[in-house]
Amino acid sequence: MSDDENQDSLEALGDPLQRKVLIKGEDDRPAAGEEVSTAVADPKRVELVLRESEEKYRRLIETTGTGYVILDDRGRVTDANQEYVRLTGRPELEAVIGHSVLEWTAPHDLERNTAEVQKCLEQGMVRNLEIDYLTPTGLIIPVEINATVLRTSDSLRILTLCRDISERKRAEVSLRESEARYRALFEANPHPMWVYDLETLAFLAVNDAAVSHYGFSREEFLALTIADIRPPVDVPHLLENVDRVKEKRFDEADVWKHRTKDGSIIEVEITSHYMDYRGRSARLVLAYDITERKRSEVAVRESEARYRALFEANPQPMWVYDSGTLAFLAVNDAAVAHYGFSREEFQAMTIADIRPTEDLPRLLEILAQPGEQRVDRSGTWRHRKKDGSIIYVEISSHVLEYEGRRAKLVLVNDVTERLRAAEEKEKLQAQLLQAQKMESVARLAGGVAHDFNNMLSAILGHAELAMMQCHPSESIQADLQAIQNAAQRSAQLTRQLLAFARTQTVAPQGLDLNDTVAGLLKMLLRLIGEDIDLVWMPAPGLWPVKMDPSQIDQILVNLCINARDAITGVGKITIETENSAFDEDYCTLHPDFSCGEYVLLAVSDDGCGMDPEILDRLFEPFFTTTEVGKGTGLGLATVYGIVRQNDGFINVTSEAGQGTTFKIYLPRFAGAALESILAGPQEAPRGRGELVLLVEDEAAILNMGRAMLEGLGYQVLTAGTPGEALRQAEAHAAEIKLLITDVVMPEMNGRELAKLLGAVRPGLKCLFTSGYTAEIIAHRGVLDEGVCFLAKPFSINDLAVKARQILEGR
Numbered sequence: 001m002s003d004d005e006n007q008d009s010l011e012a013l014g015d016p017l018q019r020k021v022l023i024k025g026e027d028d029r030p031a032a033g034e035e036v037s038t039a040v041a042d043p044k045r046v047e048l049v050l051r052e053s054e055e056k057y058r059r060l061i062e063t064t065g066t067g068y069v070i071l072d073d074r075g076r077v078t079d080a081n082q083e084y085v086r087l088t089g090r091p092e093l094e095a096v097i098g099h100s101v102l103e104w105t106a107p108h109d110l111e112r113n114t115a116e117v118q119k120c121l122e123q124g125m126v127r128n129l130e131i132d133y134l135t136p137t138g139l140i141i142p143v144e145i146n147a148t149v150l151r152t153s154d155s156l157r158i159l160t161l162c163r164d165i166s167e168r169k170r171a172e173v174s175l176r177e178s179e180a181r182y183r184a185l186f187e188a189n190p191h192p193m194w195v196y197d198l199e200t201l202a203f204l205a206v207n208d209a210a211v212s213h214y215g216f217s218r219e220e221f222l223a224l225t226i227a228d229i230r231p232p233v234d235v236p237h238l239l240e241n242v243d244r245v246k247e248k249r250f251d252e253a254d255v256w257k258h259r260t261k262d263g264s265i266i267e268v269e270i271t272s273h274y275m276d277y278r279g280r281s282a283r284l285v286l287a288y289d290i291t292e293r294k295r296s297e298v299a300v301r302e303s304e305a306r307y308r309a310l311f312e313a314n315p316q317p318m319w320v321y322d323s324g325t326l327a328f329l330a331v332n333d334a335a336v337a338h339y340g341f342s343r344e345e346f347q348a349m350t351i352a353d354i355r356p357t358e359d360l361p362r363l364l365e366i367l368a369q370p371g372e373q374r375v376d377r378s379g380t381w382r383h384r385k386k387d388g389s390i391i392y393v394e395i396s397s398h399v400l401e402y403e404g405r406r407a408k409l410v411l412v413n414d415v416t417e418r419l420r421a422a423e424e425k426e427k428l429q430a431q432l433l434q435a436q437k438m439e440s441v442a443r444l445a446g447g448v449a450h451d452f453n454n455m456l457s458a459i460l461g462h463a464e465l466a467m468m469q470c471h472p473s474e475s476i477q478a479d480l481q482a483i484q485n486a487a488q489r490s491a492q493l494t495r496q497l498l499a500f501a502r503t504q505t506v507a508p509q510g511l512d513l514n515d516t517v518a519g520l521l522k523m524l525l526r527l528i529g530e531d532i533d534l535v536w537m538p539a540p541g542l543w544p545v546k547m548d549p550s551q552i553d554q555i556l557v558n559l560c561i562n563a564r565d566a567i568t569g570v571g572k573i574t575i576e577t578e579n580s581a582f583d584e585d586y587c588t589l590h591p592d593f594s595c596g597e598y599v600l601l602a603v604s605d606d607g608c609g610m611d612p613e614i615l616d617r618l619f620e621p622f623f624t625t626t627e628v629g630k631g632t633g634l635g636l637a638t639v640y641g642i643v644r645q646n647d648g649f650i651n652v653t654s655e656a657g658q659g660t661t662f663k664i665y666l667p668r669f670a671g672a673a674l675e676s677i678l679a680g681p682q683e684a685p686r687g688r689g690e691l692v693l694l695v696e697d698e699a700a701i702l703n704m705g706r707a708m709l710e711g712l713g714y715q716v717l718t719a720g721t722p723g724e725a726l727r728q729a730e731a732h733a734a735e736i737k738l739l740i741t742d743v744v745m746p747e748m749n750g751r752e753l754a755k756l757l758g759a760v761r762p763g764l765k766c767l768f769t770s771g772y773t774a775e776i777i778a779h780r781g782v783l784d785e786g787v788c789f790l791a792k793p794f795s796i797n798d799l800a801v802k803a804r805q806i807l808e809g810r
Helices: 003-013 043-063 082-088 107-123 166-188 208-214 218-222 232-245 291-313 333-339 343-347 357-367 416-469 476-500 513-518 521-528 549-566 584-589 612-616 635-645 699-711 722-731 750-760 796-807
Strands: 067-071 077-080 125-134 140-151 156-164 193-197 203-206 250-259 265-277 280-289 318-322 328-331 375-384 390-402 405-414 509-511 532-537 545-547 571-582 596-605 649-655 659-667 691-695 715-719 736-742 765-770 789-791
Touching: 067 082, 082 156, 107 125, 107 140, 107 156, 140 166, 193 208, 193 265, 203 218, 208 218, 208 280, 232 250, 265 291, 318 333, 318 390, 328 343, 333 343, 333 405, 357 375, 390 416, 416 476, 416 699, 416 796, 509 513, 509 549, 513 549, 513 571, 513 596, 521 532, 521 549, 545 549, 545 659, 549 571, 549 596, 549 635, 549 659, 635 649, 635 659, 691 699, 691 722, 691 750, 699 715, 699 736, 699 796, 715 722, 722 750, 736 750, 736 796, 750 765, 765 796, 789 796
Parallel strands: 532 571, 691 715, 691 736, 736 765, 765 789
Antiparallel strands: 067 077, 067 156, 125 140, 140 156, 193 203, 193 280, 250 265, 265 280, 318 328, 318 405, 375 390, 390 405, 509 545, 571 596, 596 659, 649 659
């Protein structure tokens, strides 16, 4: 500074010996120690003091972080510190000295800054003025200005302090953006939100969701307190809770009841957060309406209670099991009662524990299959009860979540009785089918037997007559014997068909089975051969039975042949008898048995036995396991037919390699057994010239019968039809001693003919002959009381014996 300029300054300050220089700090107060007396007489001394003061002042303003600038009355810079130079963006002090502050004022603030300079000149100061400076690089620097006008007698200066507020501005922008974001979140939140004053409880702000959900307008909300939306009964608890959460930053205040504008009560879950809202202690609240959820929860609980009741009250066993571990998770009372396990025992088990061991592979295979149906009906299973018994059940299962675990709900339907009933029905249907099959065979056998036995009668009769007329040494004798043998085998086949179909004509009588079997042992020994032992085990005190003795022969012959064929090499056949009785309880457990008292005839062998497949077809007609040509397949079918015809039943037990036992149960006869008469071969008894009326619609048999009777010493009248027989009887009524008639004939049957002839010739004795009686003289094959019958084909000896028995009344 020049001496002239100092002098000017001093003059401007007044009396240099009486004035003080006052230097102010940035807060416009005198800087400590900066008051310097100028009352000195020496001008140089004054200049020195001022220079020192200026340097001290310069050091002070350069070390502060505030920009200092001195402007003249036209706003031009006369002095500034380096911080101010930085704010203008200029490189050095010289770049700002003498320049107007408007040069670095941002264009948008030029007008305002000009006005503020003028205002400062007029009012002497400016406070907290915010102006944007624009640097040469285009950077905007916001500054805060505080200015004071310094006046002297001849000059005016504006002392200005400029502070960089860039960081504050950025913070303000960030705050505004943050507030905008949170305001947007607040307003856009789909759940009601509000801010309330912790002191007054008044609403300070509410979002749109609150307005919409509660029905109050924003203005109505802001005129209410949080107590106003509570039911009165809840307000005391609310006030206690407000005091409790005042100092907590964050609080989940559980569930509250709120009242909407229309008076309805809703349940809300409240979450609150402490905040300072415009200088007031407040809480920000998020309200989540759980009314529907609560209703749903109640509905779910009620539904669970209902289903629990249905689960427990269901009469069918039910349970829930873990899909992963297979462990029982819950069982109902019906399962406990039905299976016999306690609830605790069940829940210590898995579903595999109630399966028979042999069923586990199938269970694990099904459980391992990929995919899982929501509802599954997995068919019929076997289950094991606590007592070890096996039941058959139908399973229906449903996938569900049980206490957080993937599980299945199972409904069990015990079908054991149904399957037994179905099995019984199937058995009955099989029996019906068998009965129908047998009926078909019976009809076939009846039709065949009548014509076939007529033809066999002619063949056997004529062969026998021819054999009687030639010498045994003649060559034709062998041919006739072969014819007779073949015809007899054919007749035996016909008898087997009739026996199987239960239409074999029989004459039942009381028998001691022990005596009857004993009389057959020699014949049976010849039949089975020397390599097989025959063991006879008769039971003492055996009850009598009622049946035709010839049927016992057929039964034992067929069973022993069957046993013989089952034995390879040496072996043993055992025949035994025994008394047996079965009550209702036993028959309930063994449906193949019938109640009552029976005589057992059992035939056992130690042969090869039979597998189940063969056992199932054992009594089918024409079913055989022997080689082709070695069996007819009618042997066991014949046995079955005879036993059923006599109201008995058969039980067969057999295993492959273990032999076979046939147990035949014949009903006990209440009467006495007839004494068994074992008669050997005897000569044919001769007639005594009695007149016999022979009626037969087959001419060949009629001629053969006449020849047989005449050869036996009888007189014979023949008739080919019932009408001719009536005419013959009228002509010789007093002379006829015996009527021998076929049963099945045209015009009328033999029984009807005998009845008509009995009217003409009272007391006339009658012998019926037939290959098939067709229920005319027998019921189910059993001859009616007092009926004499000779089955076709018959021999001369058979005819002679039967005729003499009738004529002599034996």
